[in-house]
Amino acid sequence: MLLFLVGSKQAFEISLADVSQTQLQGKTDVMLEFHVDDTTGASEKDSLMEISFHVPNSNTQFVGDVNCPPAQVFRDKIVAMADVSDGEEAVVTFDGIAILTPWGRYNVELHLSFLRLQGQANDFKIQYSSVQRIFLLPQG
Structure with missing residues (x-):
C-alpha cells in the first residue's frame, strides 16, 4: 500500500x-x-x-x-x-514495427500472457485477454 x-x-x-x-x-x-x-x-x-x-x-x-x-x-x-x-523473458521480439494506434514505431515483445510495445516516448503493456482485433494494413 x-x-x-x-x-x-x-x-x-x-x-x-x-x-x-x-x-x-x-x-x-x-x-x-x-x-x-x-x-x-x-x-x-x-x-x-x-x-x-x-x-x-x-x-x-x-x-x-x-x-x-x-x-x-x-x-x-x-x-x-x-x-x-516482467518476471518472464519475451518469447519473441520484433524491432521497429510501425503501428497506427498508438501511432509510431515500436519494439514489440510477445510474452506468454501479455505483449509490450516499447516506443521512444511511451511503453504499453497489453494483456492478450484485452485484445479484440488486430488489423494488418498494406503499406503504401
Whole structure:
C-alpha cells in the first residue's frame, strides 16, 4: 500500500497490487498505470486507470544524483514494492514495427500472457485477454 500524507494526515492510498506498469516521463514525472477490467458492465462506477506524480529535483525524500534523479529513485521504489517487473523473458521480439494506434514505431515483445510495445516516448503493456482485433494494413 502506498500512503500519501498531507500535514501528517492521510490524503489517499494506492494499492500497489493494482499497479500494472510504471514509466518515467521526462526527468521529473512518474506515471503509474493500473490493471483495468474491461469486462465490467455499464453499471460500474469510474475507475482509476493511471496517475502521474511530479517529483522535482529538489525533493528530499527521494534523494538522487545527476545520473539518477529523484523521480527515478521514486519509480525504482515503486517497482520494487509493486513487483511490476516482467518476471518472464519475451518469447519473441520484433524491432521497429510501425503501428497506427498508438501511432509510431515500436519494439514489440510477445510474452506468454501479455505483449509490450516499447516506443521512444511511451511503453504499453497489453494483456492478450484485452485484445479484440488486430488489423494488418498494406503499406503504401
